Amino acid sequence: DQQVKQNSPSLSVQEGRISILNCDYTNSMFDYFLWYKKYPAEGPTFLISISSIKDKNEDGRFTVFLNKSAKHLSLHIVPSQPGDSAVYFCAASEGGGATNKLIFGTGTLLAVQP
Amino acid sequence: EPEVTQTPSHQVTQMGQEVILRCVPISNHLYFYWYRQILGQKVEFLVSFYNNEISEKSEIFDDQFSVERPDGSNFTLKIRSTKLEDSAMYFCASRGTSGGAPTQYFGPGTRLTVL
Numbered sequence: 431d432q433q434v435k436q437n438s439p440s441l442s443v444q445e446g447r448i449s450i451l452n453c454d455y456t457n458s459m460f461d462y463f464l465w466y467k468k469y470p471a472e473g474p475t476f477l478i479s480i481s482s483i484k485d486k487n488e489d490g491r492f493t494v495f496l497n498k499s500a501k502h503l504s505l506h507i508v509p510s511q512p513g514d515s516a517v518y519f520c521a522a523s524e525g526g527g528a529t530n531k532l533i534f535g536t537g538t539l540l541a542v543q544p
Numbered sequence: 545e546p547e548v549t550q551t552p553s554h555q556v557t558q559m560g561q562e563v564i565l566r567c568v569p570i571s572n573h574l575y576f577y578w579y580r581q582i583l584g585q586k587v588e589f590l591v592s593f594y595n596n597e598i599s600e601k602s603e604i605f606d607d608q609f610s611v612e613r614p615d616g617s618n619f620t621l622k623i624r625s626t627k628l629e630d631s632a633m634y635f636c637a638s639r640g641t642s643g644g645a646p647t648q649y650f651g652p653g654t655r656l657t658v659l
Contacts, residue, residue, distance in 0.1 A: 450659040462645055473548070473650035474587065481645065500638050519587065523646045530639065530646035531577065534587040 433457045434522050436535035444543050449507040451538050453520030461525040465494060465505045466531065468517045477518075478505070508510065510542045546570040548651035550636050556657045557626055558633040565654045566622045567636030575639040576619045577648060579612065580604070587635065593619065626658045 435454045437492035453463070454473045461482045479495045480487040480503065487494050493506045507514055517539050521532040549568045557563050569576050577592040591601045593611055601609075608624045619638075623630055633655050637648040 460601055464645070464647065466650075471653075473550075473580075473637075473652045476649060478649050479645040479647060521587075527645070529592045529594075530575070530648075531578075531589040531600060531602075532587075532637075532646075532648060533589065536586045 433460075434520055434533050434535040436518075436520055436538050438538050439536070440539040440541070442541045442543060443510050445512055446509045447516065449510045449540055449542065450506075451505040451507075451518050451520075451540065453503050453505075453535055454501055455503075455522055457522070457524065457533075458501070459524045460522040460525045460533075462530075463494070463496060463503050464521045464523070465492075466519045466534075467514075468519060468523060468537070474519060506539075510540075512542050512544050515540055515542045545655055548636055548638055548649055549591060550634075552653050552654060553652065554655045554657070556659065559628055559658055560625050562622070563623050563626055563656065565623075565636075567619045567621075567651055568617050569617050569618070569619055569636065569638030570640070570649060573638035573640050573649075575599075575648075576611075576613070577637040577639075578621045579635045579650075581635065581653075582629075582632045583613075590621075591635075595648075600618035633659045638651050 444533045463477040465477040468474045517537040520535040558578045576593040592599045610622045633653045635653045636651045639648045
């Protein structure tokens with residue numbers, strides 16, 4: 431039951447260029463989407479989120495775009511830096527109640543080449 | 545900046561033994577979670593805890609698992625009789641208030657190895 435999918439296991443980009451990480455979902459009840467970054471042997475670190483009522487959210491070099499009709503979101507990193515090299519997880523939450531558990535995608539390994 | 549902490553960072557145990565994984569969530573947070581990540585797989589939800597009780601648990605969280613908030617700061621996950629397939633990274637997370645983005649902040653994880 432893969433409600434959140436990241437179809438690209440890896441991505442390599444040159445320093446200074448744009449990195450685009452993609453995520454698809456199937457559950458139309460998700461109301462928030464979040465991106466986390468993870469280094470080996472560390473916990474996921476929150477990057478940016480977007481509400482399902484918006485189509486774009488920007489924070490510095492990071493922008494998340496949401497296309498609800500296509501059930502697709504993407505994370506843009508501009509410009510990419512070598513320190514951005516990590517695994518990026520897309521996660522979704524279905525609102526309400528005392529849970530808001532996160533459902534994660536499988537992750538995309540981003541390698542930014544100097 | 546406040547952060548979630550977890551101990552130990554690595555726990556090695558024999559199959560059938562009990563383990564307790566410990567977490568100190570961010571101090572003013574109200575919602576607490578455990579997730580796990582088996583090597584090479586995605587991060588999976590185990591359980592959520594709010595107002596001193598479990599609010600939701602996954603199919604993974606069977607009778608061998610339990611959680612507790614024994615005092616105002618710690619949040620623990622106990623596995624009563626460990627199995628080989630329990631070997632994974634276990635992450636604790638916490639969240640502040642209801643409403644708004646449900647951002648959860650994760651600890652560094654405990655690597656559990658069951659031999």
